[in-house]
Amino acid sequence: MRLQAVTLVVPDYDIGIAFFVGKLGFELIEDTPRGGGKRWVMVAPQGGETRLLLAEGKGERQRAAIGNQTGGRVGFFLETDDFDRDHAAFVERGVTFTEAPRREDYGTVAVFRDEFGNLWDLIQCR
Template identity: 55%
Template sequence: MSRFIGMITLVVRDYDEAIAWYTEVLGFSLVNDTALSETKRWVVVAPGNVDTRLLLAKADDDRQKARVGNQTGGRVALFLHTDDFPVDHAKMVEAGVHFLDEPRHETYGSVAVFEDLYGNKWDLLELK
């Protein structure tokens, strides 16, 4: 039996701005963008040819809108793994990604914390 997390929901302010940021800035692929109703869409992005994807879900009430950008109480929410940290870090800096710290080289690998367009914290991470 094989089990894995296939998708994680990320609450966003606007579908199109989120699609643009994740595809143009981070280089993710747009996997699906299907209208479900006049106000809801099924929008899925992925960082390449992997099993885990992000479902970009537009906040539709005040409670959800309050969580945009802070879904984990200020902690790192997501971990973007790479096999070429220096190249990916440089590309992301060039694309305007806001890093909260300089790259660190820890015993487990290289890491730097960045924010997405809403302020959610991510680790860019290359494991040894």
């Protein structure tokens, strides 16, 4: 078994695509209309296996989850093979880091916030 996808609630499909594809450099795997304004939108890091299913928040309960899907904790971990390259590219594209990069026993890491409020780790493991 493997984890194929994780759902991430976003305010709008196109805004989600713009962030993940435009700023993080993810690949748009699929964008298929499902009727009634719904779409099946899958993105993934270049060469990555696990995908994000972008789900447009509908209704009060789903919209309340946008940016707070893990209760304010880092919930997503984006591993890189070249921290300096990817950190610089993210900064250049306007990604907001909440801290400067730091070296830990397990590798180099920095926390960033997506445009919706969720916290992510950019990490290069040793």
